[in-house]
Amino acid sequence: MILIPDTNQLIVAGSESKIFLLDALRFDLISSNDSAHDNSVFCMLMSSQDKFYSAGRDARLNFNKAGKTIANIASVPAHMNTINDLALNQEASLLASVSRDRTIK
Numbered sequence: 513m514i515l516i517p518d519t520n521q522l523i524v525a526g527s528e529s530k531i532f533l534l535d536a537l538r539f540d541l542i543s544s545n546d547s548a549h550d551n552s553v554f555c556m557l558m559s560s561q562d563k564f565y566s567a568g569r570d571a572r573l574n575f576n577k578a579g580k581t582i583a584n585i586a587s588v589p590a591h592m593n594t595i596n597d598l599a600l601n602q603e604a605s606l607l608a609s610v611s612r613d614r615t616i617k
Contacts, residue, residue, distance in 0.1 A: 514558050516578060523564065523578055525553035531566060531582050545582040548574065557598040557607075565607065567595035573609055590617060 514523040515536060522536040531548040534541055551569035558564045559575075563585070566574045573590035577583045591611035599608045609617050 527552040
């Protein structure tokens with residue numbers, strides 16, 4: 513889950529390959545991206561106020577934008593196996609992904 517404080521929105525992902533945008537105060541569904549990934553979404557990471565990364569079992573790294581809807585900006589096949597975690601450096605200039613294929617990219 514990712515909380516976007518200024519908008520009171522909550523981004524939630526799970527095993528059904530979807531990413532949901534919820535109202536964080538009432539938990540009402542705002543929108544969903546039904547084709548975010550081909551399989552379970554294992555991790556997400558905020559990169560700016562309205563942009564975030566998502567990754568998971570399909571070994572793809574997605575760059576997304578949250579607003580009234582969740583839009584996929586870019587998608588790359590990043591690994592040969594499941595992506596388990598993501599991290600940004602302090603300046604947000606480098607993104608690292610960790611995979612079950614035993615690589616860090």
